[in-house]
Amino acid sequence: MTHHVRLITPHITPRPHKxxxxxDLLAPLRFxxxxxxxxxxxxxxxxxEVMCSPGVVASARQAEADGVDAIIIDCVGDPGLHGAREAVSIPVIGPGEAGMHLAATLGHRFGVVTISDRVRPLLERNALLYGLRAKLASVQAVEIGVLDIDHSGDTLLPRLLDGAVQAIERDRADAILLGCTGFLGLSDKLSAALAARGTPVPVISPLQAALMAAVTCLSLGLSHSRRAFPPPPRR
Amino acid sequence: MTHHVRLITPHITPRPHKxxxxxDLLAPLRFxxxxxxxxxxxxxxxxxEVMCSPGVVASARQAEADGVDAIIIDCVGDPGLHGAREAVSIPVIGPGEAGMHLAATLGHRFGVVTISDRVRPLLERNALLYGLRAKLASVQAVEIGVLDIDHSGDTLLPRLLDGAVQAIERDRADAILLGCTGFLGLSDKLSAALAARGTPVPVISPLQAALMAAVTCLSLGLSHSRRAFPPPPRR
Amino acid sequence: MTHHVRLITPHITPRPHKxxxxxDLLAPLRFxxxxxxxxxxxxxxxxxEVMCSPGVVASARQAEADGVDAIIIDCVGDPGLHGAREAVSIPVIGPGEAGMHLAATLGHRFGVVTISDRVRPLLERNALLYGLRAKLASVQAVEIGVLDIDHSGDTLLPRLLDGAVQAIERDRADAILLGCTGFLGLSDKLSAALAARGTPVPVISPLQAALMAAVTCLSLGLSHSRRAFPPPPRR
Amino acid sequence: MTHHVRLITPHITPRPHKxxxxxDLLAPLRFxxxxxxxxxxxxxxxxxEVMCSPGVVASARQAEADGVDAIIIDCVGDPGLHGAREAVSIPVIGPGEAGMHLAATLGHRFGVVTISDRVRPLLERNALLYGLRAKLASVQAVEIGVLDIDHSGDTLLPRLLDGAVQAIERDRADAILLGCTGFLGLSDKLSAALAARGTPVPVISPLQAALMAAVTCLSLGLSHSRRAFPPPPRR
Amino acid sequence: MTHHVRLITPHITPRPHKxxxxxDLLAPLRFxxxxxxxxxxxxxxxxxEVMCSPGVVASARQAEADGVDAIIIDCVGDPGLHGAREAVSIPVIGPGEAGMHLAATLGHRFGVVTISDRVRPLLERNALLYGLRAKLASVQAVEIGVLDIDHSGDTLLPRLLDGAVQAIERDRADAILLGCTGFLGLSDKLSAALAARGTPVPVISPLQAALMAAVTCLSLGLSHSRRAFPPPPRR
Amino acid sequence: MTHHVRLITPHITPRPHKxxxxxDLLAPLRFxxxxxxxxxxxxxxxxxEVMCSPGVVASARQAEADGVDAIIIDCVGDPGLHGAREAVSIPVIGPGEAGMHLAATLGHRFGVVTISDRVRPLLERNALLYGLRAKLASVQAVEIGVLDIDHSGDTLLPRLLDGAVQAIERDRADAILLGCTGFLGLSDKLSAALAARGTPVPVISPLQAALMAAVTCLSLGLSHSRRAFPPPPRR
Structure with missing residues (x-):
């Protein structure tokens, strides 16, 4: 049976190219x-994060009602993750959580390169909640608005490279997690650019990490614990 | 000049008796x-928490527009606290944060006695975020619905006492924070009951702790850091 | 192209039924x-652990020489994991690492039910190294020799159930990781037994978790960081 | 009834201008x-710290005998704080403890700007004891003797500004706690100077924070836990 | 040359039998x-602790003036340790610090069995300061006054045994540190009693641990860092 | 009776000059x-580390069979330490463990100066396991091959000095542990060089620290806990 995975973009700007x-990861799946x-x-x-989270929960309920098998929230900040898990029984995957855990298994410490220093506290907070604060070497920022990413052309990669190099050389990161699900098609390019300058490390796309976390849950018949995330009380 | 403090109850059930x-703490204030x-x-x-937080942010914006000087969120879980701080410049106080920090200064470790074990993870998470996880002896629960508290009559105090005694004697708490802002008029009674059985410890009302945190900010001319909680970007 | 995954059992006792x-997870793979x-x-x-680890490294080198694409070490203690990663470039997966990270994403805290209390320190040590010590509720033991597992018949499941219940009810675990790769075919049974007694939580087979970690690396073209695990120096 | 708060300066140099x-915070109080x-x-x-602490305890006993309602120790190092709490039942407030907890609620991390790098370990130790080590971005020092502060004229503020800027820009502090109760009248000036250079953050006077902590305890009828700080044994 | 070690008992009750x-450890030393x-x-x-510490500092200065080579403070609470280190250049040893570090090297976790639960927070605080909080399984208390130890006859050992067994069996301590330097001649007896009941673990006398720490410093020509503990400023 | 201490060099290169x-520390011992x-x-x-550890265990068994009283593993990485402790009852000392604990007692934080940045993760891991991660200021590396140390002549000391100065001035180390047991005769020289440039701190030779740890165990009749390190199961 084909598993159906739904991506919920937690804002109102269309992002069909995600x-x-x-x-090819989608080949065996319905998406x-x-x-x-x-x-x-x-x-x-x-x-x-606060303003989008009720919409994430509503979309998660709709997904479950639609017969979807697993949900991915389309933001590295994982907005609404725990609330949505209480609302539904199917796996709800946060790309930040999935990406940080994957990054933590590939080296001693990982760095995140994200859009802006103003989301650094949010990502540091999530690393703390996920238990991985000591594995997080640093959060670097390229200072770009999310809505400007698609128009940034060739200027984005060098800035990601700068951030990654800071994380690797100064903060001793061994792996890099891209810190925005809007950084599309860039993990391989950044990986190649790092290798070209003599500092090859794994570079993780958070959306790809999230999809593999969904596939893992679906393949193993697992979902989040309902003792940890029980349905909200009826009142 | 009289400072105006507004309590925002983050749900839709009227609670005029709060x-x-x-x-008397309100005597020098407008409320x-x-x-x-x-x-x-x-x-x-x-x-x-997720579903109420946008309403907290909206009410915080309205409070600032109304010329209010400080805001208290009426829930120990501090829903929407950081989002509201980004939205406004006036102090936004969480009773959980205020109460945990106060409790941490009165002994080596504190216990929380709350409504239900299902909010334990939320309170443990917040203690972790506030830096006080190692100061939190345990979270005990009396297993009562929030909407049943007002009708619980004489049965609530003994259950709070049981939880507090567990926290003190088994988990070595030195102070108790009431774990729901719906536990009204109970801090003194629980304090007396604990003293009567030979285990006197400070008992903190989270709403009272929050009000004093607001008074502290207002008296000292302080509010949350705008570097930590900058206004959301305009898009 | 079919990926080839090799399981390295880090001792000398044949275990063909692993x-x-x-x-079905093996269907798209060569094994x-x-x-x-x-x-x-x-x-x-x-x-x-010490005595088997050179053999793990040697087998990992052989696997890479054989054209294998990813390696799984067949023990929850992950013996030789980091040494083998220095020796080869293909992904080397530890079922303990993979299982703990997966368990940490399914709830607030997880418990491990393993063979003997004498391996508890080893598993607590690894949880600390993986960054997940605060997520580990407890390690419970059924006190069985590894070589007796296959002959334990119907007596093993009730003991695993006892350990899991201790972890869940006393130590507040939300998910269970089986703590031995010799516990075969038991994750579903334990999951069902826990649900039957009213404490349903996810139960993770470490070998299955490891395989999905391997699939994740292979699907995303990732392996461990060579900055974290560089080839040993030539002397 | 007017509450009487006593400031105990833990050394022998007169400091009447404290x-x-x-x-105005003293208006409703006897001081x-x-x-x-x-x-x-x-x-x-x-x-x-060691040499002054018995004097703090003796002065605390005298204060309680004099009918004082709350005590503030006049040093950010909080010398003798716990010993004095065992000696008396009235609240004993440490400006370091009060200031650090207040600072921790105003941002994600705070910096301390103090007199000399040689008291850095003492302040880092106290932050650890108070549970706030991870909230302390750094301790910066202006390298001035306590007894020279009053004669430092216009030279002190620029040095405090330098330290605060280091804490904010390099160590990512969101708020600043002045690290000496001898830095009088400087919190507002430093706050203004920081705002003037485009890095506005809250600046906390430790004495003012301590007074509001005393007012909080007195207003709520709270003092330190006698289970945490029991009277010394009679021998 | 014979090294001279001085024991400073930080109170005024004679204890010649220490x-x-x-x-025999004293054989190569002057004492x-x-x-x-x-x-x-x-x-x-x-x-x-507060009241005795200035006396410890004064005695440490006198010891250095007397040409003593190393100082041991005769209390597991290590009162005045850091203050005395600032006052003198010769090694100053705390039996709590020496004993906890030694205990930490002999197993995964150690327990302390001390006089009274009221000194538990002090010992937990010191373990935290020494970096060993996670190695401390628990502090057990026999509830005896220090001045009653010498008259306790045969009743003390069974109570120490009870505490040690609690630490070992319930709290998973692998080694025991006696938690009072007044527990004389008891480490061997407790060790034997533990072995007799089938739970053999190392039992450490804090005074003996301190003496060996002094011998280590003297043999290696080491003392505490004067960057960490500089001489107090001259004023 | 003369105690017999054996040094086990965990590789195959002769090192008679160790x-x-x-x-003189060996004077009262058989070696x-x-x-x-x-x-x-x-x-x-x-x-x-993986490849040498079985040899360490074998040599430890042989040492115990030879009637040796205590074993020192000749590497700061402490390879095979815990495995060897399970194999024998006599004390097995790791110079890294002994040196780090000693360093932690001499100041607030210590630095390690080692051979190569590639062993930094191993030393950071061990500091974490020993409970001393927060005491470790940094690991500096001189980038020399172990087998080149003996031929490095006068060039090694300046590089150790550079590393030590980095640890002291930038990372705020108060004491230095030499990070390789091949750095022979250098602790005194580095100590003198640091003093000469105005940054005197204790410098610890790991082999000397290990010997004193062995002497401490032998003098006090202590060895590692057999509950922590039980003999391997017979199968």
Whole structure:
């Protein structure tokens, strides 16, 4: 039976090209993609996290009602992750959680290269919650607005490279997690650029890590613990 | 000049009697109290936290527009605290944060006695975020629905006492923080009951702790750091 | 192209039936299985860990020479994991590392149920090294010799259930990782038994978790960081 | 009833102008101020901490005998804090403890700017004891003797500014705690100077924070836990 | 040249028989023993710690003036340790510090069996300061006054045994540190009693551990770092 | 009775001159020195650690059979330490463990200066396991091959000095542990060089620290806990 994985983009800006980030990984799967119905245009602050999360929960409920088998939240900040897990029984995957755990297994410490220093506290907070604070070498930022990424052309990769090099050489990261699910098609390019300058390390696409976490849950028949994330009380 | 403090109850159930918890502390202040416009009937899960937080942010914006000087969120889980801080410049106080920090200064370790074991992970998470995980002896629960507290009559105090005694004698708490802002008028009673059985420890009302945190900020002309909680980006 | 995954059993006792633990997960893969050439008959101590690890490294080198694409070490203690990673470039997966990280994403805290209390320190040590010590609720032991597992018949499941219940109810685990790769075919049974008594939580087979970690690396073109695990110096 | 708060300066150098640091905050209070009878001329080392602490305890006993309602120890190092708490039942407030907890609630991390790098270990030790080590971004020092502060004229503020900027820009502090109770009248000036250069963050006067902690305890009828700080045994 | 080690008893009660605890270890050394001139009759609280510490510093200065080569403070609470180190250049050894570090090297976790639960927070605090909090399984107490130890006859050993067994069986300690330097001649007896009941673990006398730490420093020509513990400033 | 201490060099390169590092410390002891029978030529990686450890265990067994009283493993990485402790009852000392604990007692934080940045993760891992991660200021490397140390003449000391100065001035180390047991006769020279440039701190030879740890165990009749390190199971 084909598993159906749904990507929930936790804001209202259309992002149809996200599908390409998954490439061949989607071959054995059914895939769908929705935006939340109402919320901010992008997720770039703790405020945005709060404002988008009810939409994530609503979309998660809809996904379960639609017979979807697993959900991926389309943001490295994992907004609404735990609330959505209480709302549904099917696996809900956060690319930040999936990416950080994967990064932690590939080296002693990992770095994150993200959009802006203003989301650094959010990512450091999540690393702490996930138990991986001591594995996080640093969060570097390229200072770009999420909505400008698609128009950044050739200027983005060098800035990601700069951030990654800082994380590797100064902060002793052994692996790099891209810190925004809007950084599309860049993990391989950054990996190649790092290798070209003599500092080859694994570079992880958070969306790809999330998809493999979903596949892992689906393949093993696992989902989040309902003791940890019980259904909300009826009142 | 009289400072105006507003209590934002992060759900839609009226709670006019909360004002009494503050008693004489309100004498030098102007006080107002609102519910959020839309959200769950109470906060008893990670799901409820997510669903109420946008309402907290909206009410915080309204409070600042109304010329309010400081805001208290009426829940020990501090829903929407950081998002609201990004949205406004006036102090936004979480009773959980205020109460845990106060409790941590009164002994070596503190216990929390709350409504239900299902909010234990949320409170443990917040203690971790606030830096106080090692100071938290344990979270005990009396297993009562928030909406049943007002009708619980004489049965609630003995259950709070049981939880507090567990925290003190087994988990070595030196102080107790009440773990729900719906536990009204109970800090003194629990304190007396603990003293009567030979285990006197400070008992903290989270709403009272929050009010004093607001007074502290207002008296010293302080508010949250805008470097930590910058205004959300304009897009 | 079909990926070839090799299971290296880090002792000298034949275990041909391990393959069954992977079931359908092997369908898209080529699979091979070897014992190390020389070492202890099972891994039940820090001493055994030391004595088997050179064999793991040698088998890892052989696997890479054989064109294998990824290696799984057949022990929850992950013996020789880091040494083998220095020796080869293909992914080397430890079932303990893979299983603990997976367990940590499914709840707030996980428990491990293993063979003997004498391997508890080893598993607690590894949880610390992996960054997950605070996520590990407890290690419970059923006190069985590894070589007796296959002959334990119907007596093993009730003992695993006892350990899991201790971890869940006393130590507040939300998920269970089986703590021995010799516990074959038991994750589903333990999961069902826990659900039957009203404490349903995810139960993870470490070998299955390891295989999915290998699949994740292979699917994403990732392996361990060579900055973290560089080839040993030539002398 | 008017509460009586006493400031105990834990050395023998007169400091009558400390009262001005409290300003209008003292309006609703009765205030008194004493030096300890015997001890060092200032507190600038672990040695000084040891030598002044019995005087703090003696002065605390005297304060309680005098009917004082709350005590503030006039040093950010909080010398004798726990010993004095065992000696008396009225609240004993440490400006370091009060200031660090307040700073921790205003941002993600705070910096301390103190007199000399030689008291850095003492402040780092106290942050660890208070549970706030991970919230402490760094301790910066202006390298001035305590007894030279009053004669430092216009040269002190620029040095405090330098330290604060280091803490903010390099060590990512979101708030600043002044690290000496001898830095009088400087919190507002430093706050203004930081804002003027585009890095506005809250700046906390430790004496003011301590006074509000005393007011909080007095307003709520709380004092330190006698289980945590029981009276010394009679022998 | 014979090294001269001085034991400083940090209270005013004569304890001439302490010398016997060192036995043959003193053979290659010169040994002297003093009480502090003024202070409490024993150390059983944070208050006592404060009140005795100036006497420890004064006695340390005198010891250095007397040409003593190393100092041992005669209390597991290590009162005045850091202050005395600032005051003198010769090694100053705390039996708590020496004993905890030694215990930490003999197993995965150690327990302390001390006089009273009221000194538990002090010992837990010191373990935290020494970096060994995670190695401390628990602090057990026999509830005896220090001044009653010498008259406790045959009743003390069974109580120490009870505490040690709790630490070992419930809290998983692998080694035991006696938690009072007044427990004389008991490490061997407790060790034998533990072996007799089938739970043999190392039992450490804190005074003996301290003497060997002094011998280690003297043999290697080491003392505490003067960068960590610089001489107090001259004023 | 003369105690017999054996140094086990965990590789196959003869190192007869190691004996000189102990100097007069050996006077009251019988001393012997062996290489392992089979293994790598030096220990410079996690791979080497794995490959040499069975030889360490075998040599430890032989030492106990030979009537040796205590064993020192001749490498700061402490390869095979825990496995050897399970194999024998006599004390097995790791110079890294002994040196780190000694360093931790001499200041607030210590630095390690070692051969190569590639063993930094191994030393950081061990500091974490020993409970001393927060005491470790940094690991500096001089980038020299172990087998080149003896031929490095006058060039090594300046490089050690550079590393030590980095650790002291930038990373705030108060004491230095030499990070290779091949750095012979250098602790005094580095100590003198540091003093000459105005940054005097204790410098610890790991072999000397290990010998004193052995003497401490032998003098006090202690060895590692057999509950922590039980004999391997018989199968």
């Amino acid at each position: 599908r390409q980030e998954f490439g 769908s993609h929705v935006n939340i119905a109402d919320g901010p245009p992008s997720i770039e602050s703790l405020h945005d | 004002r009494q918890e503050f008693g 107002s109290h609102v519910n959020i416009a839309d959200g769950p009937p109470s906060i008893e899960s990670l799901h409820d | 393959r069954q633990e992977f079931g 091979s299985h070897v014992n190390i050439a020389d070492g202890p008959p099972s891994i039940e101590s820090l001493h055994d | 009262r001005q640091e409290f300003g 008194s101020h004493v030096n300890i009878a015997d001890g060092p001329p200032s507190i600038e080392s672990l040695h000084d | 010398r016997q605890e060192f036995g 002297s023993h003093v009480n502090i001139a003024d202070g409490p009759p024993s150390i059983e609280s944070l208050h006592d | 004996r000189q590092e102990f100097g 012997s020195h062996v290489n392992i029978a089979d293994g790598p030529p030096s220990i410079e990686s996690l791979h080497d």
